[in-house]
Structure formats: structure tokens, C-alpha cells
Amino acid sequence: MTDFAVRPITEDERRPTFTLLMQALHSRVPSDESWREYAGSWAAERKFGAFAGTSPIGITGSFDTEAVVPGGARLSTGAVDGVGVRADWTRRGVVSALMRTQLEDFAARGVTLAALYASEAVIYGRFGYGAATFSRSIRVEHPARIRDSAPRTGTVRLLDENEAVVQIPTLYQRIIARAPRPGLLARPAYWWPGEHNRQVRYGGGYRVAVHTGLNGEDDGFAVFRSVDRASTDDPGRRALLDVRDLNGADPAAIAGLWRFLLSVDLVGTVVARDRPVDDPVGVLLTDPRRAHTTELGDQLWLRLVDVPAALTARTYGAAAPVVLGLTDPQLPANTGHYTVGPDGAHRTDAPADLQLDPEALAMLYLGEWRATTLLQAGRLTATDPSAAARADTLFTTERRPWCGTHF
Template identity: 55%
Template sequence: MSEFHVRAAAEGEQRACLELLVEALHGKPVSDEVWAKMVASWPAAGKFAAFDDQGTLVGIASSFDTELTVPGGRKLATAAVDGVGVRADWTRRGVLTSMMAAQLADLAARGVPLAALHASEGVIYGRFGYGAATYGKGVVVERPRARLRDGVGCDGVVRFVTPAEAVERVPALYRRFAGDRPGFIARPDMWWPGFFDRLVTGDEGYRVAVHSGPDGDDGFVVYQSVDVRDRQTPERGALLQIRELHAATPRAWAGLWRFLLSVDLVSSVEGRGRPMDEPIAELLTDPRAVNTTEVIDDLWVRLIDVLAALEARTYGPAEPVVLEVLEVLDRQLPANNGRYVVGQSGVQRTTAEPDLRLGVDTLASLYLGHGLFSDQVLAGRVEVLDEAAAARADTLFHTARAPWCGTFF
């Protein structure tokens, strides 16, 4: 069997890395036109590549540096893992495990406390310490039934912007949204060319509309119109598919939804991966016009430095709990193993007897405020040593707003 080795990708190898990733994910070949749009968002930095003994690229694990909002509003340094793939004829040989180990070791050495990714499959990344930390819902709003309550979303105006205007203005607008919702991720300058500019300047028909309130531009939506008419239903309207919708204020958010639901010749408005607590139905006189079509895992989080991550967030009003992370459950970064006392007054390592025992992947899934320790007890993912501790941990880790990312990478 051929051997392989993993090293940091070198300058000049970026396109080959992207081509391998796209092939592994069954995408279309990377044309010169696509590469010209992606090159600024796909630097060599942050990439670990696997090569066979002939020097041929067989795997890639990529990330870029950003910040993630944690409960309490602090922005914590985070590695956004934006591409992991192994060539089809090299799978099941340990390539993925070796690349992920190299990436985790590098992040720990650089002092990056968190990593995050969007998982292509739900069973891969738990073994590397990741947990599904945010979820999103799919919604479909039936346009003919969707009548907004009087006065909802009437405090501003919405206008279309050209693709060129969107590329110029939306990044600065997005920076206004750096609020306190856990899971919200910063978009560094290198993110925009490959993930936003390429979309809105492409040929898929995406439109960008901006909301303006008393203090200027304060929200935007990116969507496309899909013709769903056929010979049996020629009168059926179009489907509006939301790619992303962000607003700096609740009033701007409501104004954007008012705009979408006012577009003529539309049968329905659809959004995927929307916040779990987005109250669309509350805007309408008939809440049954809104249907939730799916609930999907969104952002997966990895605690590279458990102590630093726990110290960075705030906690609810409950007595402290002692959490134990076992060595067997964090093989990649054994420095995380140990006991941590977590309470409103702070977090620190301790030698006290544990109240709850869990793996770093389970802790990651609870870290941003999604879910309950009590549910993870039922699932067998948390061992209870103090019967009252799970309820205390539920209160400590709870957040008023559901965690949500809202950014693809």
C-alpha cells in the first residue's frame, strides 16, 4: 500500500487543493473563470494537504481565521474550517484522521480556542471532537395567505442594489450585525470574493435588496426567483428562495420580510437554515401560512482550548457544576482533559469531585446554548454523578436567543 504524508500547503498549490476538494464533494470542475473569483478567498495559509509517495495531492483540510460570538457577546478567535476532502481512491486509509490531527495541533499551538465547520455528513466530525452547536430551520411562507399585521415592517424602505453596489456596500453593512447572538461569525475580507461576490455577480439570478431605516442602511436580503409553473398550473406564481437575510434591528428584519411577501406573482417564499427562534408567524394574521419544513444541524464547534472557551462565555443563575472531560474522550488534545468548575462567577480547573462527566464533543454541542444537558443524559452522552447537577447545568448554559451562524463557508 502506498504511504502518504501531511504537510502545510505551499504557495502555488491552492488551485490544486480546491480542485481536489470540489472533486471529493462531487462538484463541477474548477474553470479558469471560477478560479479567478475564488483565488482571493483560497490562500495557502491554513491548509494542510496530504500527498502520496509520488508527491500527488490526495487530501486537503483548510481553514481561515475569524471570530465567533459566544454567549454574553464576546468575540472569540475561531478557525473556520472551510474545506475537508479526500480523493475517492484514498479514502479509508487514515488520510482524514492525519490531516485533522495536524490541523488541531496547529490550532492549539497558535492558541486558537475554537474551530467551527459545516459538516457534509453528520457522522464524521464527532470523532474529532466536534459537536453540532447550532441548528437551522427550513421555512415556506404561502404568499397568498401571508397578510402582515397592521404596521409591521413599515418603518423603512427597501431598494434593489446592483451586483457591483452589493459587492461594495454589503461587507460594511454586515459588520453592523455583530450583535450578541451566539454562533454569529465574522466575515474577514478574504471571505467575500469567493462566497458572496461570486454568488451575486454570477449567472444564477440572485437579487440583493437593502433595507434603510432612520439611521441608514440596516439590513439586506439575497434571494433568487424560481419559476415553478407547469402545464397543469400555469397560473402558479414564482418561488422566492432566500440565500441569506440579515438585519441590524428587529424593525429592519420585519421590513425585509414585508418586502419579500409583497413581491407580485409569487406563490411562496422559502428560506433554509433560518434561526430556530425566528418569529415569522408572529408577523402574520394567519400563522398557518408559515410551515417549518425541516430542522438541520448548522454549525459544528470544536473546543480547542476548553478552559479558554468556557472562560469566554457567560452563564445563567445557578449554583456551579463540576464538569469532567475524560482523556479517552479527547485523544487529539489531551491537555483539555480534567475537571472544570463552571459558575456565574467564573470558570477554573479544579480537583473537586465531578458532578457530570462528558466528552469534548458533547460539551461543544452544548457550548453555545443549544439543547440541554438533561437531554444528553438521556442520550447516554453525559454521565451523572450528582443527580441535581444536570438541571443546574441546563440553567447555566441556557441562552435567551437560539444560537445561529447564518454564514456559509
């Protein structure tokens, strides 16, 4: 018997639970004004609260979206956008109860995948989430110049704040349709008010640049702001350009946006966070040493909610099939053996070549991790010595997965 109950929150409980989440994450509690900005992105739907009596002591929420998987299919995904527990209720089973309820809800609604950004890396593996994509932060110091041989096939224009709010959602959807990198998320209408509009319209200070290709179609955008670094000790110090979001449908659009960002006057440094590990800016420069990786870390954590559907939906490389043996304590319907090969995946009664848990399967799924690496680390076991090498070929993707959408 627990001394708390988990249930969906009501409309009247939206602000108290949002306040609880901000406190748990050591963020500023929203004022009346800031709550009006956030409220549109904090619906009661898909939120589960833990309550001691009538007092909220924990919260987890999500919104429905789609994730691109290897091969280009887009699968229904529950994006977990906030998990928090009141400080005097931690380590009493609250998070476990919330996550279990949320996973059961995903499964009952037919959601195929779940995804989150992990505040702490030790928490979510036990619920079947695995680090499925990585990203890096890049710092480019001036003088930095794009090579003459880099693609130059378009123009860049700045949008005003109203144009940015209206045009960028449609442009983003066009980009991920044309360049479906594994790990990319669709951004539903729910996402934009809190993560984009607030930055470009409500005093966030961010501007938006759009790249247009030679065919006259917009094919990329960057969201950025300038940070004044001048001081009484160094009045001539140039500004820093902070790049929050950068997406392009092809290499020419990416190169064009980088060329624009590095050409802004009176800027000494350009910093871009949460970029793909294979972002090309270094090799685009005449002096690649002007670009530095300042941080490299896990990005999107994935959980396969409907394992048969998820394995069937993606494509695989050319190697002899491998039988995966999965044990899923949270969602027992997933437990079983699955044959994975170039022709697809299906359940089987054949003995397992590789035995793994949901976390390891999630790490493999988008192609970021190699099965041989997980085997060496003890994250899976093999009954067939050659199976891990075959799984490397089956699960590897042409492009490294990347998400790029924070939530």
C-alpha cells in the same frame, strides 16, 4: 508507518487540491473561468494536504474568523471550509491525520474555537466537534400578508451589484455588533468573494435588498433571487423567491425585510433556507399556516480548542456551580476539571459532578442543548444527580444560537 504525508500546501497546489475537494464532494470541477472566480477564496494559507508522493489525496482547509459566544464576546475561530479525500484513499486514516494536524495547528496558533458544517454527522464527533446550532428552511405560500401590528419602522431599497459588493460587508459587521446572537460568525474579507460577490456579481442572479431604520441607518439586508416556474403545462405559474441570506439588527429590520420579500409582484412562493429555529415569520403573518418548516437540522458544529479560554469567555446563568470533568484525547492540554458558575469558569482539583467529552461540551457551549438531555442520552455521566439540572440553567441562553454564515 503511513504511505502518505500531511503537510501545508504550496501556492502551486491550490488548484489541484481545490479540484480534489470538488471531486470528493461530487461537485463540478472548476473550469479556467470559474477557477479565476474561486481562486481569491482558496488561499494556500491554512490548508493542509495529504500527499502520496507528489499527488494530493486529501485536503483540509480553514480561515481565521471570530465567533460570538453567550454574553457577546467574540472569540478567535478556525472555520474549517473544506475536508475531502480522494475516493481511492478513503478509510485509510487520511481524514484522521488531516484533522489531527489541523487541530494541533489551531492550538499552536492560539485559536480558541474551531467550527465547520458537517457533510456527514458521523464523522466529526470523534475529533471533538459537536452540533452546536440548528436551523430550518421555511416555505411561505401566497397569499401571505404581514399583520398590521408587526413593526413597520423603516424602508427597503434595492442595491445594484456593485453597491452590494461594497456595502454589505460593512453592514453585516454592524448588525452582528448590535445584535450579537451566540453562534454568529464574523465574515472576513476572505469570505466575501466566493460566498457573496460571486452570487450577486458573476451571474449568480441574486439581488440585494437593504432595510433602513427610522434613524436613517441601514440595519438589515436580504440576498434573494427569483426562479421562473412557468412551463408549457402551467404558463401562468408564479415565480419562486429564493432567499439565500437575511440578517437584521433588530426585530423591526427582520419584519421589514420579510414584508418586502412577501410583497414582490408575480411571486407565488418564498423559500428561505438556513434560518434561525426561532425565525418569527410565522407569527408575523395574518395566517401563520402560510409558513411551513420544510427542513430542520444541525447547522454549525463547534470544537473547543482552548477549553479554559472558551469557558472563561462566555457568561452563565444563575445556578450553583458545577464541576465538569473533561477528557480530550486529541488535545490533552484541555483534559482536567473545570468549575463553571455564575461568576465564570476556572480549572479546579475538585471532583467532577459531570463527566463529558469534547463533543458533548461543544454541544452545551452555545446553549443549544440541555445537559439533562445529554445525560438521558448517555452523552455525559453524572456523579451528582442535581448537577445536570444546574448545568441546564448555567448554559442556557436567552436567544437560541444560530450561525447563518455558510462556508
